Amino acid sequence: MERKSFIRQSLLAIPALYLGNSWLFSSCNKKDEVKPGDWRGDVIVIGAGIAGLHAAKLLINLGMNVTILEASDKTGGRIRALSGMADFDIQLGAEEVHGNKSEWYNLVTATPGVSLHTPDGEDYFFMNNTLKSETAWAGDATLVQAQTFESTARNYSGADKTVHQAELDQGNNPANFEISNALIGNEYGTSNNRLSIAGITEEDRLWESGDKNYNLKTGSYNDVLQHHYAAVIDKVLLNSPVTAIDYNGTKVNVTTAGKVYTADRVVITVPLSVLKNELISFMPALPAAKKTAISAIGMGAGMKVIMKFNSRFWDGAMDSLIGGPKSAEMWVPGLGRSGAFVLTAFIMGEKAEYLSSLGTGAVSALLSELDMMYGGAAASSVFDTAHIIDWGKEPYILGAYSYPVVGGGIAQRAQLGSSVDKKLFFAGEATHTAGHSGTVHGALETAIRVVNEVTQN
Numbered sequence: 001m002e003r004k005s006f007i008r009q010s011l012l013a014i015p016a017l018y019l020g021n022s023w024l025f026s027s028c029n030k031k032d033e034v035k036p037g038d039w040r041g042d043v044i045v046i047g048a049g050i051a052g053l054h055a056a057k058l059l060i061n062l063g064m065n066v067t068i069l070e071a072s073d074k075t076g077g078r079i080r081a082l083s084g085m086a087d088f089d090i091q092l093g094a095e096e097v098h099g100n101k102s103e104w105y106n107l108v109t110a111t112p113g114v115s116l117h118t119p120d121g122e123d124y125f126f127m128n129n130t131l132k133s134e135t136a137w138a139g140d141a142t143l144v145q146a147q148t149f150e151s152t153a154r155n156y157s158g159a160d161k162t163v164h165q166a167e168l169d170q171g172n173n174p175a176n177f178e179i180s181n182a183l184i185g186n187e188y189g190t191s192n193n194r195l196s197i198a199g200i201t202e203e204d205r206l207w208e209s210g211d212k213n214y215n216l217k218t219g220s221y222n223d224v225l226q227h228h229y230a231a232v233i234d235k236v237l238l239n240s241p242v243t244a245i246d247y248n249g250t251k252v253n254v255t256t257a258g259k260v261y262t263a264d265r266v267v268i269t270v271p272l273s274v275l276k277n278e279l280i281s282f283m284p285a286l287p288a289a290k291k292t293a294i295s296a297i298g299m300g301a302g303m304k305v306i307m308k309f310n311s312r313f314w315d316g317a318m319d320s321l322i323g324g325p326k327s328a329e330m331w332v333p334g335l336g337r338s339g340a341f342v343l344t345a346f347i348m349g350e351k352a353e354y355l356s357s358l359g360t361g362a363v364s365a366l367l368s369e370l371d372m373m374y375g376g377a378a379a380s381s382v383f384d385t386a387h388i389i390d391w392g393k394e395p396y397i398l399g400a401y402s403y404p405v406v407g408g409g410i411a412q413r414a415q416l417g418s419s420v421d422k423k424l425f426f427a428g429e430a431t432h433t434a435g436h437s438g439t440v441h442g443a444l445e446t447a448i449r450v451v452n453e454v455t456q457n
């Protein structure tokens with residue numbers, strides 16, 4: 001998740017929920033506390049993103065026999081970097097560390113060669129066919145309205161509706177809808193017309209990792225994974241997409257393309273979209289409430305387009321460019337760490353669906369948007385090269401990250417994360433029940449929760 005300016009509120013504890021077949025303990029309190037039970041046995045972990053790697057590490061440390069099956073040819077999942085385009089690794093998935101009160105923050109800052117900073121740049125806004133810095137827009141009522149809407153949207157108390165419906169009902173100026181979409185929907189991995197305003201309010205009230213966002217100043221998240229998870233990464237069986245899980249018997253049989261693996265318990269950390277698209281079949285079928293939860297949490301298209309130029313046509317102080325009709329938001333990934341002329345377009349939801357449909361044509365679409373904003377051929381005349389990462393088309397990810405839809409809510413996330421028959425256990429960002437869904441630190445916290453659950457007798 002790319003949260004730029006969200007104002008976090010203090011936290012309330014939420015109680016444990018009973019869901020019929022298991023207790024769900026709120027990870028709101030002591031979310032980072034590993035409190036394993038006494039059960040020991042053979043465990044299969046499915047997926048080697050941060051949730052799978054962290055769960056596997058904890059289980060191995062407890063002396064368990066752990067098999068890790070990863071569908072793709074690499075570990076890290078939605079943590080991935082592009083090397084070679086600039087003099088630093090450009091993050092293709094997770095980019096910011098949200099807050100300094102999380103185990104993920106601790107791991108990142110404890111990695112040799114890796115450091116964080118919060119670059120001091122300025123936001124530029126495109127509105128009414130004009131691109132200006134926030135300073136130059138100062139006092140503009142239409143921009144202020146969008147910014148006020150953004151900063152108050154997570155204090156909503158009323159019947160659930162989409163964020164877009166809320167701005168319509170409030171009578172906001174349509175001239176700022178692109179801005180508010182970039183500031184809210186896009187950050188949550190979707191569009192304002194798909195995002196629940198009650199949902200983001202519910203999640204934001206539980207946020208407790210801190211308000212400041214950090215970017216990498218040196219190093220890469222791959223360094224973090226290699227440093228803290230090397231022993232686990234060595235054990236990961238790559239190119240092992242799980243297609244079926246049979247939990248009819250006392251043991252669980254997990255089928256991949258070439259082999260069947262057997263264990264006592266299985267930890268499933270695949271992205272929500274993989275479950276939505278039923279890439280894994282379950283025998284017996286998952287409980288109805290679990291299936292409802294899978295469809296009652298959103299996850300859809302999302303992409304980054306990294307563009308490198310031969311010279312800079314934007315202001316050297318620019319951090320982000322907000323409100324592009326096609327891009328929603330672009331930023332300068334090397335701000336404060338590199339002189340490379342690189343922009344990252346970060347596009348979610350409806351806009352990502354459109355750009356995704358253009359294939360490699362997405363680059364020319366974004367270049368013409370930049371030309372339109374800056375005038376003439378400002379961008380296209382100095383364009384060098386580009387890299388598209390279209391997460392919705394990544395075969396084992398199939399989307400960006402989860403978000404709340406109207407009528408959904410954290411109870412659905414709790415249901416998604418609930419265990420089945422003490423044999424299937426679910427983790428991963430979408431199962432976070434205390435507001436950190438859609439983030440790396442949230443995914444890691446679900447790994448801690450799941451290990452505490454798996455080890456119960």
Ligand SMILES: Cc1cc2nc3c(=O)[nH]c(=O)nc-3n(C[C@H](O)[C@H](O)[C@H](O)COP(=O)(O)OP(=O)(O)OC[C@H]3O[C@@H](n4cnc5c(N)ncnc54)[C@H](O)[C@@H]3O)c2cc1C
Nearest residue numbers: 001047049050051071077078094095096242428429439440
């Ligand atoms: C563009 C983008 C920007 C983001 N920005 C940020 C940010 O700035 N800060 C932040 O904190 N978070 C950000 N996130 C979110 C963050 O990356 C994720 O929340 C987090 O990495 C998810 O971790 P995970 O372990 O739950 O899932 P994943 O990392 O998706 O791991 C799941 C793994 O399961 C594997 N898998 C899938 N199907 C199968 C199968 N059938 N068999 C075996 N394996 C399978 C997948 O290949 C994958 O490796 C961003 C995400 C995206 C896409």
